[in-house]
Amino acid sequence: MSATPVVFAAPAVAVGRRYKAARQLARRPAAMIALAVVLGFVLVALAAPQLAPFDPTAIDYRAIRKAPSAAHPLGTDEVGRDVLSRLLWGARASLLAGVIPVTIAVALSVPLGLLSGYLGGWVDGLIMRINDAMLSIPFLIVAIALAAFLGPGLGNAMIAIGIAALPTFVRLVRGTVLAIKTEEYVEAAQALGCSRRRVALRHILPNTLPALFIQVSITVAAAIIAEASLSFLGLGQQPPAPSWGSMLNAAQRYLSQAPWMALYPGLMIFGIVMALNVLGDGLRDALDPRYQ
């Protein structure tokens, strides 16, 4: 994940501007292909029960580590489970692990960042010192340490990743708020007698959204890799439920006998993360005034 978030003074988002950004995004073929790929992954995750040819947890001792064939297009694993079915179901764990931690991070960081940036003073000082402390522990190490102390499991892994992603968002929201706070329309709203709460929620919050969108797309990608990493270490999704990371963990032991077990889960992670990163670049180009 990016250690230094993009902080910029967002332009006033009028409805027209929003359409302009969408049009700008639509004009970038790479971003549109990436968006289609991401939507494809979402569809696969939703339709996993219909698409998967086998039960992803059904063990078949007669088909242990079988190479790809007509019956099992991507082969079988160490206990005869169908790799394709596990990949399709694994998309659910990965996408959930991309979305839920980021939702946690956004839900906590927006109020914290708004408070910190808008109120200033000792509130800002306290929030930012704790935030700096969290930022100074590398992302994956925070996630691993939290997952270790919380106990293994997909739910705890997602909480751990969400908390690890939090400080980058807090700093981003605060930075954007500080930049917007001095804009004329905010001063005008204050001069007109709007309450602090109204200024923060109606005038400042909407303008932090472009920067937030960009950070969300980057962080979803980072969270998917983090979940795969935690599951690979055995701290995320627990067997027999499928996740791309835990499939790679099992695959590592049978590398010479069953390389297909390692190939496909990694390609899936690579594919979705690449698509999200391209989409993130496209969003940044479309929304960040400095890139236009």
Added chain:
Amino acid sequence: MALWLYVARRLAVLVPTLFFVSVLIFSLQQLLPGDAAVALAGEENDPAAVAAIRARYHLDRPIPVQYGLWLGRVLQGDFGESLRSRIPVRELLASKLPVTIELALCSMAIALLIGIPAGIVSAVRKGTVVDAAANLLALSGLSVPHFWLGIMLILLFAVRLGWLPASGYVTPWEDLGRNLTTILLPSFVLGTGVAGVMMRHTRSAMLQTLGADYVRTARSKSVPERLVVLKHALRNALIPIITLGAIEFGRLLSGAVLTEQVFAIPGFGKLLVDGVFNRDYAVVQAVVLVSAGLYVLLNLGADILYFLANPRLRGST
């Protein structure tokens, strides 16, 4: 502003940051489900062992007192002892850290060798196929899960071709040749991600400097293009890249966790993961604390480098 004043100011901000880091790491212990003494004792259910841990960590005292006592020991370099091996954690840290630093240095060398030339070529040939290919490679380096790339490279170079060892580690003092062969694949794996970041930053910094007035002046004086690119543009573009390098080095130390796991390299990351699985919480806390400390110091180093490299900052207050 004088350098010492700048460093003093930055250090003054570091103290509260490190204080909160220590509070956060200490609080991890509070997340343990149930009785912390039982959890810390791990698989030993012996009541005597649990009682010994309760006494050693003062778990019957109020939490702020526990924190104070813990911090006091940590500041003296006493991180406790590993529950598993009974070796003082400090000794474990001292033996594992150099391995990870070697890995991070080699990865950084690979990242610089790939990232900077790719960034320069990409900026000079902006908009061409070469630029697009370099961008695609950088994006791939940023997107690929490194532990998977490691597994795939083991499959190719160790299992199929038999050119390099699949895993293991030999110190450079024992056998430098074997040390380099064992560290090559993991360094490449870790280096690719940083190479992607380096390439992108070099490209954008070069695009800025190539468009600067002094470059136009140099060109108008018919300075050879090669010299314009390498001397005038690159030298100025390097300032942000040096800073980035120091920050990325800190991230390499943490990125090493999974790579060390895949290649069975007995470094800092493997110490963390083994600590997690052995429920050896003193080891986990110490590794996190030391990583944070190193990361903070590297960031400070990056800021100082930036300060030194950027004369304009020295003029301001």
